[in-house]
Amino acid sequence: MSMPVQATPYERVMRRTVVTDSGCIEFTGSKTGRGGYGQLSRAGGGSPYKAHRVVFAEVYGPIPDGAFICHHCDNPPCVNPDHLFLGTNQDNVTDMVNKGRHHNQVKTHCKHGHAFTPDNLRAGVGRVCAACRREANRAYRARQREAS
16 A cells, blocks of 8 residues: 655645736735745644745745745735745845835834934935934933033
8 A cells, every 4th residue: 555645845835826817826825924925834843834935946946045035026925936036135125125115115204203304314324313313412412411
């Protein structure tokens, strides 16, 4: 009597997909709580496989250690190999910024209510409120004067 053949992770992913009008092939199985990426359990336990990484490795070959698999389509459950590309963390962040999806790009005001305008952002340090920075510097100098 022969043992039943276990399905490969790729086969398991592809059994749980649906093609959308946008051309995405969406994984319909379990998703990560953060981000909504497709995932499937490993035989014997351990961290789950990410569906898009399984498909990328099957189609394009092994994924180098530390490499990211990014989505051109910005659709986390998508496993369409044509929508996936190999990159670094920096590539992923740059892609996000270029597409206007970085969480800081949607902020219009600092936590104290100052508007993020070109003249109220510190040059070269990202989205740091110049008004808040000036206030913090004044308070620091006052504390230094009191301490001396």
